[in-house]
Amino acid sequence: MNKKQKRMSRRIAVSLGIFLLGIALGHWNSIVAGILLIGAWGVAGHDVIMDAYLKIRAKKPFDEAFLMTVASGCAVILGEFSEAAAVMIFYQIGELFQSIAVERSRRSVAALMDLRPDVAYIIRDGEVEEADPEDVQKDDLLRVQPGERIPVDGIIVEGSASVDTSKITGEAVPVDVTVGDRVVSGGINLSGVLTIRAESEFASSTVARILELMDSASEGRSHTESLITRFAQYYTPCVVYAALALALIPPMFTGFQFAPWIHRALNFLVVSCPCALVISVPLSFFGGMGGVSKAGMIAKGGIALENLAKTRTVVFDKTGTLTTGNFHVVKLESDREDLLELVAGAESASHHPIAKAIVNAAGGAPAADHIREIPGEGISAIVNGHEVMAGNLRMIDRLGLKAPQAEGATIVYAVVDGVYAGYIILADTIKPGAVEALQKLKNQGISKICMLTGDRESAAKMAASELGITDVRFGLLPQDKMSAVQQMMQEDPHVAFVGDGVNDAPVLTMASVGVAMGGVGSDAAVEASDLVLLRDDLSGIPTAVAIARRTVSIAKQNIAFALFIKFGVMALSIPGYANMWMAVFADVGVAIICILNAMRAMKYK
Numbered sequence: 001m002n003k004k005q006k007r008m009s010r011r012i013a014v015s016l017g018i019f020l021l022g023i024a025l026g027h028w029n030s031i032v033a034g035i036l037l038i039g040a041w042g043v044a045g046h047d048v049i050m051d052a053y054l055k056i057r058a059k060k061p062f063d064e065a066f067l068m069t070v071a072s073g074c075a076v077i078l079g080e081f082s083e084a085a086a087v088m089i090f091y092q093i094g095e096l097f098q099s100i101a102v103e104r105s106r107r108s109v110a111a112l113m114d115l116r117p118d119v120a121y122i123i124r125d126g127e128v129e130e131a132d133p134e135d136v137q138k139d140d141l142l143r144v145q146p147g148e149r150i151p152v153d154g155i156i157v158e159g160s161a162s163v164d165t166s167k168i169t170g171e172a173v174p175v176d177v178t179v180g181d182r183v184v185s186g187g188i189n190l191s192g193v194l195t196i197r198a199e200s201e202f203a204s205s206t207v208a209r210i211l212e213l214m215d216s217a218s219e220g221r222s223h224t225e226s227l228i229t230r231f232a233q234y235y236t237p238c239v240v241y242a243a244l245a246l247a248l249i250p251p252m253f254t255g256f257q258f259a260p261w262i263h264r265a266l267n268f269l270v271v272s273c274p275c276a277l278v279i280s281v282p283l284s285f286f287g288g289m290g291g292v293s294k295a296g297m298i299a300k301g302g303i304a305l306e307n308l309a310k311t312r313t314v315v316f317d318k319t320g321t322l323t324t325g326n327f328h329v330v331k332l333e334s335d336r337e338d339l340l341e342l343v344a345g346a347e348s349a350s351h352h353p354i355a356k357a358i359v360n361a362a363g364g365a366p367a368a369d370h371i372r373e374i375p376g377e378g379i380s381a382i383v384n385g386h387e388v389m390a391g392n393l394r395m396i397d398r399l400g401l402k403a404p405q406a407e408g409a410t411i412v413y414a415v416v417d418g419v420y421a422g423y424i425i426l427a428d429t430i431k432p433g434a435v436e437a438l439q440k441l442k443n444q445g446i447s448k449i450c451m452l453t454g455d456r457e458s459a460a461k462m463a464a465s466e467l468g469i470t471d472v473r474f475g476l477l478p479q480d481k482m483s484a485v486q487q488m489m490q491e492d493p494h495v496a497f498v499g500d501g502v503n504d505a506p507v508l509t510m511a512s513v514g515v516a517m518g519g520v521g522s523d524a525a526v527e528a529s530d531l532v533l534l535r536d537d538l539s540g541i542p543t544a545v546a547i548a549r550r551t552v553s554i555a556k557q558n559i560a561f562a563l564f565i566k567f568g569v570m571a572l573s574i575p576g577y578a579n580m581w582m583a584v585f586a587d588v589g590v591a592i593i594c595i596l597n598a599m600r601a602m603k604y605k
Contacts, residue, residue, distance in 0.1 A: 004099070005096060005099050005100060008092065008095070008096050008099065009096060011043060011044065011092070012044065012089065012092050012093055012096060014043055015040045015041075015043040015044035015085070015088075015089050015092075016040070016044075016089055018036050018037075018039050018040040018043060019036075019037060019040035019082075019085045019086070019089060021036055022034075022035075022036030022037040022039075022040060022081070022082070022085070023037075023082060026082075033081075034079075034081050037081035037082055037084070037085045038076060038081055038084075038085075040085040040088075040089065041072060041076060041081070041084045041085040041088050044085065044088040044089045044091075044092050045068070045069070045072065045088035045091075045092070048065045048068055048069060048088065048091065048092070049065075049069050049073075051065040052065040052066045052068075052069040052070075053069075062233075062236040062237045062240060063236060064091075064273050064274070064275045064278070066236075066240075067236070067239075067240070067269050067270070067272065067273045068087065068088065068091050068270070068273065070240075070269060071087060071266045071269040071270045072084040072085075072087045072088050074262065074266050075087065075266055075580070078259065078262065078263065078266075080263075080580065083580035083581075086580070086581070086584055087270055087580065087583075087584055090584050090587075090588040090589075091273075091587070091588055093588065093592070094275065094587075094588040094591040094592050094595075097591075097592050097595050097596075098275075098279045098283070098591070098595055117133050117148075117149040117150065117151040117185065117186070118133075118149070119131070119132070119133070119148075119151070120132065120133045120135070120136050120142055120151035120152070121142060121143045121144070121145075121148075122135075122136065122140050122141070122142055122143075123140075123141040123142065123143055123195070128143050133151040133152065133185075133202045134201070134202045134203070136151060136152050136198050136201055136202055137198065137201055138198055138199065138200055138201060139197060139198060140197070140198045141157070141195060141196070141197055141198075142154065142195070142196045142197075142198060143193065143194070143195055143196075144189045144193070144194045144195075144196060145189065145193055146161070146189050146190060146191050146192065146193070147188070147189065147190075148188070148189055149185075149186060149187070149188050149189075150163070150183050150184065150185050150186065150187045150188075150189065150194075150196065151185055151202065151205075152185045152198045152199070152200060152201065152202050152205040153182070153183070153184050153185050153198070153199045153200060153204075153205045153206055154182070154183060154196035154197050154198045154199050155180065155181070155182055155183075155196065155197050155199065156177055156178060156179050156180065156181050156182075156183060156194055156195070156196055157179060157195050157196065157197050158179060158194070158195035159178075159179070159192050159193050159194040159195055160176070160177060160178035160179070160192050160194075161176075161177060161189050161190065161191050161192030161193075161194050162174040162175065162176050162177075162189075162190040162191050162192075163175050163176075163177055163183060163187040163188065163189055163190065164187060164188040164190055165184070165186075165187045174190055175187075177194075182199075183196060184205070184206040185202070185205040185206050185208070186206060224281055224285075224302070224306060224552070224555055224556075224559075235272075235274055236272075236274060239268070239269070239272035239570075240269070242268070242272075243265040243266075243268045243269045243272070244265070246261060246264060246265040246268055246574065247261050247262045247264075247265035248261075260576060263576075263580075264573050264574060264575075264576050266580070266583075267569075267573040267578050267579065267580055267582070267583040268570055268573040268574070268583075270580065270583035270584060270586075270587050271566055271569045271570045271573060271578070271582075271583045271586040271587055272566065272570060273587045275587070275591050276558070276562040276566070276587070276590045276591040276594045277558070277559060277562050277563075277594075279591060279594070279595060279598075280555075280558040280562070280591070280594035280595055280597070280598045281555050281558060281559065281598075282302070283595060283598040283599070283601075284551055284554045284555040284558060284597075284598040284601050285301075285302030285305060285306070285551060285555065285601075286302075286601075287551065287554075287598055287599060287600070287601030287602040288302070288305045288547055288548065288550070288551030288601045288602075289301070289302070289305065290601075290602045291547045291550075291551070291601060291602050291603070292305075292531070292543075292544055292547050292548075294602075295540060295543050295544070295547070296533070296534045296535045296537075296540060297531060297532060297533050297534060297540055297543075297544055298531070298532040298534065299530070299531050299544070299548075300529070300530050300531070300532075302551075303530070304513060304530035304531050304548075305547070305548040305551050305552065306548070306552055307494065307512045307513045307530065308496065308513045308530075308531065308544060308545060308548035309545070309548040309549045309551070309552040310494040310512075311446070311494045311495070311496045311512065311513055311545065312445065312446060312447045312448065312492055312494060313446070313447065313448040313449075313450070313488055313492050313494065313495045313496070314441055314446050314448070314449050314450075314495075314496045314497075314498065314541070315449075315450045315451075315452060315484075315485055315488065315495060315496065315497045315498070315507075315511070316449070316450070316451050316452070316469075316497075316498045316499075317451075317452060317453065317481075317497075317498065317499035317500065317504050318428075318451055318452070318453035318455060318460065318463055319428060319453065319454075319455065320499075320500040320517070321431075321498055321499055321500050321517050321538075322430065322431060322434050322451065322463065322467060322538070323428040323429060323430055323431060323434075323463055324428065324429045324430075324431055325353070325428065325429075326353065326357070326428070326429050327353050327354050327356075327357035327410065327426045327427065327428060327429070328357055328360075328361070328426065328427065328429050329357060329358065329361035329424055329425070329426055330425050330426065330427045331424070331425040332422070332423075332424050332425075333404075333406070333422050333423050333424075333425075334414070334421055334422025334423070335421075335422065336416065336421050336422065338384075339414055339416070339421055339422050339424075340358070340361060340362045340424065341362050341365075341366060341383075341384075342366075342383045342384065342386060342388045342414070342416060342421075343358055343362075343388060343390045343412065343414050343424060344358050344359045344361075344362035344364070344365040344366070345365045345366040345367065345368040345381060345383030345384065345388065346368055346371065346379055346380065346381040346383055346388040346389070346390050347359060347365070347379060347390060348365035348366075348368055348371075349368070349371045349381075350379065354410060354412065354426055357426055358412065358424060358426070366383055366384055367383075368381040368382065368383045368388075369381065369382040370382045374389070374391060374395060376394060377391040377392060377394050377395035377398065378390050378391015378392060378395045378412075378413075379391065386416050386417055387416070387417050387418070388414065388415070388416055389414070389415040389416075390412050390413070390414050390415075391412070391413060392411070392412075392413065393411075393413065395413065395415070396413050396415070396420065399415060399418075401415065401419075401420045402420065403420055403423065404423075406423050406425065407458065410425070410426040410427065410458075410459065411423050411424070411425055411426075412424045412426065427459070427462050427463070428455075428459065428463060430463065430466050430467060431536075431538060433537060433538055433539050434467060434538050435466070435467055435468060436539070437538035437539045437541060437542055438467055438468060438469070438538075439468070440539070440542035441541065441542050441545065444542055444545055444546065444549075446545075448471065448488075448492070449469055449471065450469070450471040450472070450473070450484075450488070451463070451464055451467070451469045451471070451472045451473070452473050452476055452480075452481045452484055452485075453472070453473070453474050453475075453476060454474075454475065454476050454477065455474055455475070456474060456475065457474050457475065459474075460472050460473075460474035460475075461474070478504075478506055478507070479506075481504075481506075481507045482506055482507050482510055485497055485507050485510060485511055486510065489510075489511075489512070493512060494512050494513075495511050495512055495513075496511060496512065496513040496514075496515055497510075497511035497513070497514055497515065498515040498517055498541065499514075499515075499516070499517065500516065500517040504528075505527070505528040506528070508528040508529045508530075509528040513530050513531060514528055514529040514530050514531070515529060515530070515531045515532075515533065515541060515544075516528075516529035516531070516532045516533065517533050517536060517538075531544055547601075550600075550601060551601045554597055554598060554600055554601050555598075557597060558594040558597055558598060561590065561593070561594065561597075562590050562591075562594055565586050565590050566586055566587075566590065568586075569582055569583060569585075569586035570586075
């Protein structure tokens with residue numbers, strides 16, 4: 001517990017001790033017992049009474065403190081000292097539970113906020129200087145010792161180590177890195193001394209973006225939270241006036257016997273306190289935000305979780321989202337055993353992803369001479385004494401050769417010494433776990449999964465076939481993707497779009513839930529999204545859906561339970577069937593039960 005909670009718990013303990021002593025002495029001396037019980041009421045409730053007084057002075061009286069002060073104060077005036085003290089003590093116990101629950105939920109979200117590095121060690125003229133991370137400039141060389149946090153994103157130029165990135169990605173297993181590997185800010189060096197070349201200044205680093213996201217995450221209140229807040233604004237003054245009417249009007253028709261009706265009105269006031277709703281509903285959503293943060297994601301407020309819980313249609317971008325963007329060879333058709341090696345040699349000087357995929361598939365490339373690019377067609381070179389040409393069908397047609405029809409995402413045709421020699425089919429690599437993630441979404445009741453891509457028909461359909469997606473739309477520009485999602489939202493307003501690139505930002509903004517994949521790689525995508533997956537792992541999406549649905553379910557449980565108990569006991573208070581102890585349970589007891597239920601939103605396995 002923090003200092004405030006410890007002070008509150010000590011005050012509760014003291015007031016409860018005085019209360020029990022007063023109850024024990026009640027049969028011996030009622031005057032002493034009364035003084036003790038009034039003292040217990042004052043010790044427990046002095047801050048509540050002061051808060052109510054300040055709110056009255058500010059002309060904003062109608063809140064929980066006002067209700068508790070009026071109800072318990074009138075009970076003291078009526079001589080019901082034990083009830084007055086009990087109301088205030090148990091109200092404070094409920095407030096303590098609330099404070100602890102909120103603190104736990106905030107810590108689960110704020111675990112990501114502990115990412116900011118305290119210091120950076122910059123190498124200048126061979127000397128290591130201590131500096132503020134915000135002083136780091138692009139291309140600065142940084143020294144990171146074991147146990148230190150990486151201050152900015154960068155490339156390792158010397159050393160190797162294991163880096164703990166669990167706070168950033170949610171991945172518990174440390175990542176082994178060495179020279180040439182990229183590391184992100186916020187990770188902790190567990191072993192080995194690293195020299196890192198900064199890719200950017202601190203303001204543009206991964207950890208700075210995450211901190212900025214977390215700062216704004218609590219701003220997006222859910223529709224349910226906003227509804228409860230508006231409900232409390234009107235509900236509280238209404239029940240105050242209703243209690244006043246209950247205390248004054250019926251006695252006029254029953255011989256002006258005010259005492260029993262005032263007692264009923266006090267019970268009515270205690271029961272009517274809306275703290276169970278005002279506390280537990282926002283706490284449920286805050287707990288859900290904590291749950292997704294533990295799973296390596298950031299939800300931008302309760303509104304993101306509420307919309308995600310309603311989602312039944314999920315639309316995916318292809319490249320970089322469902323696929324890695326890295327090509328691999330899926331088929332080689334040739335009578336020559338050395339064709340792959342020859343084509344790899346011809347492609348060895350190219351930095352194109354297709355060329356790199358062919359070289360990797362061949363396990364390297366032989367030396368090549370006279371490498372020449374053929375614009376719009378392909379490339380030619382002398383490899384192992386053979387003239388090798390690799391390219392598309394336009395190259396084959398220009399040479400007047402015949403090639404068989406081939407179906408595939410990307411096809412490279414080969415000509416060796418002027419003779420057609422075969423073809424190589426390449427495809428984009430499906431992300432690990434993508435198929436399983438999509439199946440989980442289907443199992444969760446997601447009725448429609450669609451893939452939108454700017455790729456050609458053959459590439460799109462091959463990827464969709466591997467992923468088990470039947471609704472695939474290809475050759476789309478960014479505006480075409482927006483039109484497609486708009487059309488889907490006319491049929492179902494709750495559509496989630498998952499993307500990772502700058503060109504996905506307009507669609508992410510338009511969708512009811514925008515999900516940015518792959519951490520904070522694209523500023524535009526992250527800014528436009530409602531949910532950010534810090535780890536480039538599609539399994540986070542069904543996890544987020546499950547947490548969102550559970551969070552909304554818990555919030556609804558709390559609303560239904562609190563209203564049912566409160567309205568029931570309020571109805572019993574009018575004819576006098578409910579006593580003050582029932583009223584205390586209907587207020588504080590219900591609040592504590594709702595708070596404990598709301599805390600379940602933080603825990604999801």
